Amino acid sequence: MDMRVFNENRRRFPPEELQKYAGKYVAWSPDGTSIIDSDEDMTRLDERLKAARYDVSEILISMVPMEDLILGGGLVD
Amino acid sequence: MRVPYMPVPVHQPVPSLGGVLVRYRPVMAVRLTASAPSRLFDGLIDSRADDTVFTDSVATTLGIDLQGAEDRSVHLVGRPTPIRIRYAPVQLLISDGDQETFEWTAVVGFVSGRLHYNLLGQAGFLQFFDCSLRGEPDYEALLAPKASFPGRRH
Numbered sequence: 001m002d003m004r005v006f007n008e009n010r011r012r013f014p015p016e017e018l019q020k021y022a023g024k025y026v027a028w029s030p031d032g033t034s035i036i037d038s039d040e041d042m043t044r045l046d047e048r049l050k051a052a053r054y055d056v057s058e059i060l061i062s063m064v065p066m067e068d069l070i071l072g073g074g075l076v077d
Numbered sequence: 078m079r080v081p082y083m084p085v086p087v088h089q090p091v092p093s094l095g096g097v098l099v100r101y102r103p104v105m106a107v108r109l110t111a112s113a114p115s116r117l118f119d120g121l122i123d124s125r126a127d128d129t130v131f132t133d134s135v136a137t138t139l140g141i142d143l144q145g146a147e148d149r150s151v152h153l154v155g156r157p158t159p160i161r162i163r164y165a166p167v168q169l170l171i172s173d174g175d176q177e178t179f180e181w182t183a184v185v186g187f188v189s190g191r192l193h194y195n196l197l198g199q200a201g202f203l204q205f206f207d208c209s210l211r212g213e214p215d216y217e218a219l220l221a222p223k224a225s226f227p228g229r230r231h
Contacts, residue, residue: 002174003106003172003173003174003175004173004174004175005174006106006174007081007106007173007174010083011081011083011084015084015085015086015098015099016086018085018086019086019088022086022088041134042132042134042135042138042191043134043137043138046134046137046138056114056116056138057114057115057116057117058117059117060106060117060118060119061116061117061118061119061138062104062118062119063119063191063192063193063194063195065085065193065194066193067193068087068088068089068091068100
């Protein structure tokens with residue numbers, strides 16, 4: 001996995017497309033160009049990725065925040 | 078190490094930024110390793126967080142057994158009551174994929190529930206780096222390891 005390429009591609013991902021996943025965990029493709037899968041539950045998402053035989057060590061899991069304004073991190077619920 | 082901020086979409090125009098529909102946050106990928114194969118997660122560079130904190134689900138994917146782990150009661154922003162945080166050592170690795178990679182071991186915290194972001198806080202992360210958070214128009218964080226950085230750099 002080339003982290004430089006991943007970061008560049010991920011930053012180019014359309015924000016309006018990413019917004020569709022608000023409140024969910026997303027699994028990014030190793031090149032950062034697409035979202036492979038998503039779920040509100042990270043463990044469930046991880047199990048699905050493994051079941052689909054993805055190399056999970058090369059997939060970044062990230063949360064897409066629901067709220068517009070976040071102060072100091074904090075818990076969702 | 079230069080860490081470009083991550084553009085994050087928002088639902089409504091941001092009055093404090095001239096009505097834009099995106100915020101930029103110092104979010105970066107961190108590779109974590111414990112007993113299971115390494116995994117990649119995002120974390121928010123957060124000078125307000127005393128500790129580096131991930132969700133319990135991250136511990137699960139890393140094969141960390143938190144039963145019997147040292148714990149504390151802590152306050153997190155957005156939570157009205159204290160919550161339990163459990164600590165365990167992990168190996169952290171950050172890289173720009175180009176010139177710099179840093180790898181070290183730290184004791185980090187794990188909390189139940191979902192976090193907006195995993196928190197790359199003072200203990201375990203910022204304690205090892207001089208960090209400069211550069212806003213518009215750069216929107217990037219600059220991380221330079223301290224002389225006391227305990228890990229490896231490639």
